[in-house]
Amino acid sequence: MNKEASIILKNRAIAMAKNPDQETGFSKSTGVIAFTLAAETYCVESAFVKEVYPLKEYTSLPGVPDYILGLINVRGQILPVVNPKKFFNLPERGLGELNKVIILFHNKMEFGILADFVEGSLFLSPEEIMDVPAGVTSIGEKYLKGVTMDNLIVLDAEALLNDEGIIVDDK
């Protein structure tokens, strides 16, 4: 390695070692995973996302609410998958692909939600998130954090994961 290169690398290392908030304030922002459901784009905080898994096949269960799509096998672990369109009563606008499962987790709760398409991950800072104007989505307020200028609807994954109402408990 020549000298020039090592100097460049060293400088880069110094630059990267700097505390990020001195420059961009990125540390205050939150990583999210964006995905589409029918015509809308939604996102959830990456902190609650374990992984994104392609939906290959699933096993449906008899006698469960229709928002429970069924069970999938994620490398030997059996996980339930929720169809958010059904859970949130979203209109089935157009045919969705529903080919990705976003696995959410919090405490001991863990399940996948079905997405038409996963756009990728991005960062949002709190000031970008605004209140949701009426009519943007039919998802109830308690599951929403807000919406961005680009109409990216921010779901409250924590609220969803902690929602007692989503638990299936046949007595």
Next chain:
Amino acid sequence: MQTKEEEFLKRIQATFRYEAEEHLRAFSSGLIELEKPGIRENPAEIIEIMFREIHSLKGAARSVDNRDVETLCQPLENVFSAMKRKEINFSSSFLGHFYKASDLLAKIITSEEINQSPSERKSTRELIQQLKELATGKSIEITSPELVRLVPNPEVTPPEATIPVAVEIPVSHTESPATKESIRIRVSKLDPLLLQAEEMVQAKMAIIQRADELAQINSEITEWIHDSFKWKGNRFKASPEMWNEWMEDNGLRLNKLERKIDAIAALTRRDQFNLMRMVDNHLDAMKQIIMLPVSSLVEIFPVMVRKITREQKKEIDFVITGTELEIDKRILEELKDPLIHLLRNCIDHGIGKPEERIKQNKPPQGKITLEFAARENGQVEIILSDDGRGIDTVMLMKAASKAGISLDDSNEKPNRREVLNLIFKSGVSTSSIITDISGNGLGMSIVHEKVIKLNGRISVDSEDGKGTSFHILLPMTLATFRGVAVRVKEFSFILPTMNVERVIMLKEEDIRTIENHYTIRIDNQTISLVDMGEVLGLPAAINSYVESSDKGNETHNSICVAVLTNKERLMGFRVDEILEEQQVFVKGLGKLLKRVRNISGATILGSGKVVPVLNVSDLIKSALRVKSGGKVHSPEKHTAEKAGRILVVEDSITSRTMLKNVLEAAGYIVVTAFDGLDGFAKARESEFDLIMSDVDMPRANGFEFITKIRADKKLKEVPAILLTALGSHEDRERGIEAGADAYIVKSSFDQGNLLDIIRKLI
């Protein structure tokens, strides 16, 4: 018979030896710990551990009736117990006695001889005497190290002398004796494993060979291709003879290759069989090593119970169920001590003497049951119950406060459960007399600890004078059970083998209708037959039946029935196919699906497919509910004058039959027709109180049929219901336009609803 018993005794002796050695090892490492100068100041923790080891060893010895070990353990345990209670203080002068006891115990345990030599007996007696003195702490001088040597007993090794011996033992022994992560495997079980491993070399060699052979074929083909390129370049100059020669050469080469590939294919197939066999055998052998039926754990219990019962002059009927359940050996081993403790408690404290029981209006013979059962979410439940005295909560509270344990002060009136749970605290005993079996308040805390360690839960339930039952729930992640895979429509399910009484194939004519229910006969018993898909509420129930019953001749169609049991009743469940029985690892459904009716868990098949495991007791309950839902009629309702006549027009034979059954079950007289034209003809033939029709039918559909009826003078007043899979608004409007009085969508079809509507219309 005699030899069988002898063999059994031999086996449990061997088991005991293993176990005893383990306890002794732990005890010895405790001794080494005690010698460490730093620890000597605060030996409470080690004393507690050693106490338990000796206590457990005593228990084990008792269960195989090894008196020598037991009589030596008792005074030793008393010394530790006294130290624990701080009645005497530990002194290094004790060590000599402890080592001697440990040596003696080791000797007794390992020797095949039951009888000791007279000199051994003498020294054992002396040691016991010394230990007894230590425990009482009466002779103050014993706690002083100088005086210990004054005890006139040359056979007691002075403590100093033992120290060098101890030091030689590696320090690795200091790891907590509670963590036993190794498992013992009998050599006879290990040998086949080794052989199998060696056999696999064969498979390795074979695959190398096959790879070589294929490479050779590959090079021949390459050569051929090369030659044919050359030939292509020269083909215009070639003479007819050269053409012939080339063609012949090609033919020869092709033949040769074919032969070679044939041979490789045959060999590979042979290899495949070999490998499959090897892998299967290997898997089986491995499972054999890890999995043991519960019976291997509990086989010593009846003998033990009988013995103690006899000694205490009690009578006990001891029943164990679920012994065929296979549980991971490691769990079984951990379960042994707790269960022995619990059983002892049952006999000692729970069941009273016959006289006492008779006074309480109970049969003189007490009853203890030990049940093992697989539970949902991959758990095993162990229930040990007796019909004895029950736990005296007042005594328990007293004992607890004596031991310095109190309930949460904030609770003015503690609930019963909280009080009962005190029993699991160390040092709490309700027994007024400490016997050699139990009563020192230690057993229960060991039990609790072990169960917690296995990630389980234990709870106790007791009613004064009625009895006590302990429930232990253990995660069965390491336990397996066998399941029968079945297919119902396009769904697969696993039925736990233990709930499957049998699977049978029936002909349609074997099914009878009794009181409007389908029944079949098994042996000499009549049991109900229900449809699995219907009980589970599987979608598209009606349609896929049509397919299966339309296939070929119905009379030749065999019907698969799984006869299931929830221990109380048998019920036949009709399924589409019975696939196979296999070992399954049941996993829970997770927190989201806390409890799903009819489903206890799921398993992953070899193909990676997730298959739900059905909960049979739920299934039977659901089946009874489905049936009673259809059986809206109560006896007084289906009197003759109420019976209406209904015409059912439906093209699908299954739907038709089903409707007929439902309606007949409700007390109606039913005539069926297979399409609109047939329906119209039948409708005109006789009188009906109601007409029901499907919409989609050949020849004349439901709309046309209803329109026709409404146009007919005789029939226009008869109420008509359209019954269909179509659910759109337009259809509904069309139906009403045609003159239907009600319109029922099959997807929302439920029998109660249907019968309600019929009742309104007739």
